[in-house]
Amino acid sequence: MAKDASKAVDIRAKTPDELGQMLLDLRKEQFNMRFQRATGQQEGTARIRVVRREIARVKTILGEKQRATAGSGTASDAASSARAS
Numbered sequence: 345m346a347k348d349a350s351k352a353v354d355i356r357a358k359t360p361d362e363l364g365q366m367l368l369d370l371r372k373e374q375f376n377m378r379f380q381r382a383t384g385q386q387e388g389t390a391r392i393r394v395v396r397r398e399i400a401r402v403k404t405i406l407g408e409k410q411r412a413t414a415g416s417g418t419a420s421d422a423a424s425s426a427r428a429s
Contacts (some may be wrong), residue, residue: 351398355405363406370399 358366374395380386 348401352401352405355402360406360409363402363409367399367402367406370395370402374399 355363355366374392377386377392377395381389381392
């Protein structure tokens with residue numbers, strides 16, 4: 345469990361652009377592994393599960409960051425409009 349927490353901490357330290365690139369790379373890797381499995385060339389099947397979970401982890405943290413920036417923008421807009429009234 346501690347391994348997953350450290351991975352999440354490392355991922356949270358990245359910028360949204362870096363997370364987007366990481367997500368793209370993971371999806372390419374997932375596609376290649378699916379292709380290898382379909383053609384019977386895949387040797388390690390455990391990596392599929394790891395990549396799926398990493399994709400989910402990146403998407404979750406990316407969503408958190410997007411909600412945080414959207415939430416902070418609307419909160420400051422609401423505060424400034426309340427002061428103006």
